[in-house]
Amino acid sequence: KQEVTQIPAALSVPEGENLVLNCSFTDSAIYNLQWFRQDPGKGLTSLLLIQSSQREQTSGRLNASLDKSSGRSTLYIAASQPGDSATYLCAVQFGGTASKLTFGTGTRLQVTL
């Protein structure tokens, strides 16, 4: 069964810390992996998309890596800010089920002052 797992479910860090969010998936045959941010009442916002042939993507303070062979991705957030507080979702487009994104249940991040 193709599954996506995110651990931990919740994380609290003080402002300014660098942090890593983890995502693991069960099948290495993927088209891509996407990281989203979910804010209450505001839906999902795409942060980064890493295609199967890529190892990482960067956008501002965010860097996402992909290791297909081990079935892992990490989202690195540098110099965290209170505005980074949100739920971060990892989603995989598996080969053979390209019609959908398979989501993890997310990591709820709180950045404290």
Added chain:
Amino acid sequence: EAQVTQNPRYLITVTGKKLTVTCSQNMNHEYMSWYRQDPGLGLRQIYYSMNVEVTDKGDVPEGYKVSRKEKRNFPLILESPSPNQTSLYFCASSFGQVNTEAFFGQGTRLTVV
């Protein structure tokens, strides 16, 4: 502004009363889909559409219908809602089926009593 718009944002209804949740995108995307989000289960795909008049079932289609008469619109229809359809619903669109960024609406919180 590129966006996916869902209406209504919040809805409380009674069992058996037909309802429609509308979804519209202004990006000329071919691919659209509906997801529901439940605690501990993440987002699961209900239906998707690859283009006008082309729709197919996702992972949890029971109790739902969709139509795609125009490229920009993809309504979700609950003909006879039941309490187990109480959930947070998201519409999503993308330019293509694979390796393209997915844009999500702000969500519709549905409560069926």
